[in-house]
Amino acid sequence: MKNNQFGRIRLDRTTELEELKNIHFIDGDLLADPKAQLKDFLKRSCLVSNSEATFQQKLSNLLATPDQTMAAFFESDQPLTLEIFILLELQLLQFEADTDYQIEDPLSAISKIQLPELDLKNFETSADVAHAWYNLLTTHTKNGEVYLDRLTQQGYFVSFYPTTTKPLFFNGKAQAVFDPHRLIREVVYVEAPLDTDHDGQRDLLKAEILRPAQTAHGYQAPVLYTASPYNQGTNDSYGEAITHNVDVPLTEKTVQKLSKSDVTAEPFSQTLPAERKVAGMATKASETFAREQPYTLNNYFLSRGFAVVYAAGIGTRDSDGLRDTGSVEETISTTAIIEWLAGNRRAFTNKTDNLEIKASWSNHKIAMTGRSYLGTLATAAATTGVEGLETIISEAAISSWYDYYRDGGLVAAPDTFQGEDMDVLAAEVLSRKHDAGDYLGIKAHFDQILKRIEKDQDRDSGNYSKYWDSKNYLNNVKNIKADIIMVHGLNDWNVKPRNVGKLWNAVRDLPINKKIILHQGQHIYINAFVQLISPI
Known part of the structure; x- marks a missing residue:
């Protein structure tokens, strides 16, 4: 070998x-x-x-x-x-x-x-x-x-x-000199420039933080951030109930002559309520958590002096807002966390007291990690050029939602998920539904969102449209400033390799550091492998 x-x-x-x-x-x-x-x-x-x-x-x-x-x-x-x-x-x-x-x-x-x-x-x-x-x-x-x-x-x-008071490097790599059993665990609520549930207040987004104990004594840590819509739970039965029936007769597809303007998304716009009035400043969070849904790559770096942040985004449990798969709002909710970590946005200790808390322990250098939907949101964030995002490590990530749920003018299920679509996925990750009292106030509005998504996704034609164009991150690759590591399996029938192929071709000439790792696996993590070796 x-x-x-x-x-x-x-x-x-x-x-x-x-x-x-x-x-x-x-x-x-x-x-x-x-x-x-x-x-x-x-x-x-x-x-x-x-x-x-x-x-x-x-x-x-x-x-x-x-x-x-x-x-x-x-x-x-x-x-x-x-x-x-x-x-x-x-x-x-x-x-x-x-x-x-x-x-x-x-x-x-x-x-x-x-x-x-x-x-x-x-x-x-x-x-x-x-x-x-x-x-x-x-x-x-x-x-x-x-x-x-x-x-x-x-x-x-x-x-x-x-x-240990700071990271120790050997041959360019941080070593495991931080005690992983002495982590500070805290929760904050980041105020996003959104009001997706239309309650007249800006959406607050829950962020779970794990950071070395040394950050309480002046050490400022680099941050690994994973945006995971699954992090606060999923609605499997809800998603199954609204999954589309695929046992329908085939029909002849009508040819449509469309121009580029016919399928180019309109610029995003919104009307925002005012920011919350700050009632005071806090130096310590008032909420903690016992256990996160960990990402193995993040765990590796926790003992090497990195802080780790998990956030599920709008419409998820303990956060405000509503889900809308692949939307601009979803991307904004992702970058809002980065902006707080970089010192450019506000967060609060809870959702009622309006006590602001800063990420004073962050060195304002953030990397995003994640596979599949998680890696997709890392890609989405990178295409905004948000300040503070230095690197993304995206595994099996979607670069255009059309290339996930459609194929050349046809409806195409990812992997074995027949009947799943943008509306089904939005429902599956609306984990605010897990709290009956919270869901009561948003159910009617979310039902309307699902109806709009069902109409706009257009399962009858499968055509590319303004709707799908608004969910195509390739349109904004020119904004990317962060370095990128892309990882993808050549036998991935969930997020098909064309997603990483198109992204790689789009960023090839950008003045950033970029790497691509292709492997023979399917829709899997490879960061948990001990290392990459090649038996001969």
Whole structure:
């Protein structure tokens, strides 16, 4: 097999030594003897051992040469060679002798497995050993993660927790030095420039925040924000009840000659009520929450100094407003959270007291994450050019809602969801329905919205129209300022690959950093894979 060795930065040796000191593999100066230095590195990485006897036992499980263990090697006068180090490296990286490499010829495994080559022929100094160890820490194991991440899983950075005040970077990556068990959990309500439920007040949007404890003492964190309409619950039975019948006779489609103006959406406009009057300022939130619906990529970064924010948007439980799938209002409700995190919008501690609270713990640099509908809203937000949004990582995201529910003038169900459409999805994520008292005041108006959507989506013709054009994010890619990572499965029959293909072609020439990762999977997350490896 070959391992894709990606995401590695080449640094000069001076920087490597500084970074090894920062993560406590070196205290002060290097040891005089190269063998002694290697043994010290091994001892620091042997996290299951708290005695010399146990450490020796672990060394006896590792080979230095085909007929000598590492324990015996350290007792001998034999010098450290490149062959010995590479054989040790292969074992630490979890490759299997006689399956992945031959113990008699470890050097040939470097090209066979696609391991990073060392620019060394022998180990003359401990600095050579430190360079090789740095290289090892940034190399991907057989199971995918880099070796330092493997040590992290075993608890290498736990001892850093009590003294951590800011992120710690190694080879360009933030390390897990923040205690994930000491998170601040709080809820705020962001005032959006919307009144989608027409109650005469601007919509307040619930945002759930998880942030490192250090943010209470001056540390300002970068933020990962996931806009998930599913976050506060779904109405599965409601959606099923209004799903459209697809068992209908086929009819001949009438040809229509349309101009571009016939299918170009009208500019968005609305009449807004005044902002709420602020009754006072608060420095602490008055509401918390016990458990969120987590996104695995966000969890990875929580212990690395990032804050995480989840918001379901308009029409969802504990928020104001009404759902309208793919609408401009939906995008505005998404960007309102970003604006608050960037210091450009107001939020309140609850929905009644009008006590304003600022995101003083945010460093005003926000990235959006999410798959499917979640990634779609990240794409939507990016096309507004909203200030503060630095990056989006969108997985299996829709770039035009027409390409999700329609196909070349025909109604086309995504995956196996026959009869689903824009109105059905809006009903499924209107989680305000879960609270009967709250739903009482909005039911009649939402019923009218569903009727309008049903008419505008036009299941009879399947044609592209002004309605669908207003839900086409490709129209606004020129506004994108954030960097983009797109991830999509080539066998995704839910959000079909044409969505990412069209977006990639649209942003190809924009002056932003952009990456696309295509995989053979279906409508799945791949961020929870240990890493991306390529068996041959």
